[in-house]
Amino acid sequence: MKVLDKKITIDDYFEKERVNETRNEFIAGEVYPLTLSSFIHNLIVSNLKLDIEIASIYNRIKNI
Numbered sequence: 001m002k003v004l005d006k007k008i009t010i011d012d013y014f015e016k017e018r019v020n021e022t023r024n025e026f027i028a029g030e031v032y033p034l035t036l037s038s039f040i041h042n043l044i045v046s047n048l049k050l051d052i053e054i055a056s057i058y059n060r061i062k063n064i
Contacts, residue, residue: 007028008029013026013031016031
């Protein structure tokens with residue numbers, strides 16, 4: 001479902017996004033609403049961030 005029927009510029013999109021309470025996605029001049037992420041999605045992202053941080057710390061310690 002598109003939010004707008006007409007194409008907009010990237011500058012217009014960023015201007016509107018600064019004041020919007022909901023997040024949208026800009027694709028080829030058209031704006032689409034983003035859906036909320038699920039608990040599983042957030043869990044996967046959190047685990048990936050943790051893995052990256054641990055790998056980064058390990059590499060720093062290994063190079064000392």
